[in-house]
Amino acid sequence: MTLVAKSSLFQQRLIHTSVVRKDAPEVPDFSKYRTNIDSNRALSYFVVGSLGVLSASVAKSSVSEFLQTMAASADVLALAKVEVDLTTIPEGKNVIIKWRGKPVFIRHRTAGEIEEARSANWKSFRDPQSDEDRVKKPEWLIMLGVCTHLGCVPIGEAGDYGGWFCPCHGSHYDISGRARKGPAPLNLEVPAYEFTEADSKLVIG
Amino acid sequence: MSFATGLYNSFFRRNSVFVGSVFAGAFFFGVGFDMGVTSFWERWNKGKLWKDMRHKYVEDDA
Numbered sequence: 001m002t003l004v005a006k007s008s009l010f011q012q013r014l015i016h017t018s019v020v021r022k023d024a025p026e027v028p029d030f031s032k033y034r035t036n037i038d039s040n041r042a043l044s045y046f047v048v049g050s051l052g053v054l055s056a057s058v059a060k061s062s063v064s065e066f067l068q069t070m071a072a073s074a075d076v077l078a079l080a081k082v083e084v085d086l087t088t089i090p091e092g093k094n095v096i097i098k099w100r101g102k103p104v105f106i107r108h109r110t111a112g113e114i115e116e117a118r119s120a121n122w123k124s125f126r127d128p129q130s131d132e133d134r135v136k137k138p139e140w141l142i143m144l145g146v147c148t149h150l151g152c153v154p155i156g157e158a159g160d161y162g163g164w165f166c167p168c169h170g171s172h173y174d175i176s177g178r179a180r181k182g183p184a185p186l187n188l189e190v191p192a193y194e195f196t197e198a199d200s201k202l203v204i205g
Numbered sequence: 206m207s208f209a210t211g212l213y214n215s216f217f218r219r220n221s222v223f224v225g226s227v228f229a230g231a232f233f234f235g236v237g238f239d240m241g242v243t244s245f246w247e248r249w250n251k252g253k254l255w256k257d258m259r260h261k262y263v264e265d266d267a
Contacts, residue, residue, distance in 0.1 A: 049216070049217070060235060
């Protein structure tokens with residue numbers, strides 16, 4: 001019979017659950033000064049929680065104010081708009097203006113051109129989009145004059161479809177600015193715009 | 206059950222509820238603080254703001 005040394009498995013208990021001796025001679029007894037041990041508990045947590053509320057809102061406003069410094073200010077946004085007087089553009093004419101460094105085509109379409117743009121079978125196009133989706137008022141066609149293929153500026157009143165023609169690689173756009181022929185993958189982009197002052201002015205941006 | 210015990214049992218007992226109510230409280234505190242400071246500032250500067258003197262310079266031709 002051999003004896004196994006059990007001391008190698010012995011582990012000293014570092015945490016114990018025995019009750020503190022309240023009648024230890026060195027420790028003064030404060031219990032008679034306390035009416036209830038838990039009496040300040042809710043107040044303590046309330047103070048901690050209030051500090052947490054304050055710190056969280058300080059942190060939130062620091063982050064959001066920092067992010068707002070990166071946003072464009074109101075004067076910059078106002079400069080990024082362009083106003084066009086529409087009364088000077090006769091029917092059936094193109095006008096090219098510059099907006100944020102890019103050309104914008106404005107076409108005052110005739111009734112025949114509107115009819116042509118709306119009667120086309122747009123569901124079979126490469127980038128299917130109806131003419132109603134591309135214009136807010138049917139007689140005014142507003143779009144960015146940047147070819148969706150490689151970014152040339154198309155020529156107005158040219159091409160096989162009576163709209164625009166890009167001389168770089170031969171993309172044809174129709175009278176609604178939709179890609180009909182050639183390498184262009186998408187229709188000409190329509191910027192955000194609105195009509196003001198009883199439809200006599202156009203604001204792009 | 207006293208008020209303090211009810212407060213403790215409803216908000217402070219679980220840490221998840223405690224932290225959650227701290228964040229929710231921070232959200233509403235931020236909104237209310239902004240509104241309060243703005244209304245105080247506008248009351249303090251009454252008469253000097255653009256909305257108080259706009260009618261002197263712009264007449265609406267509506």
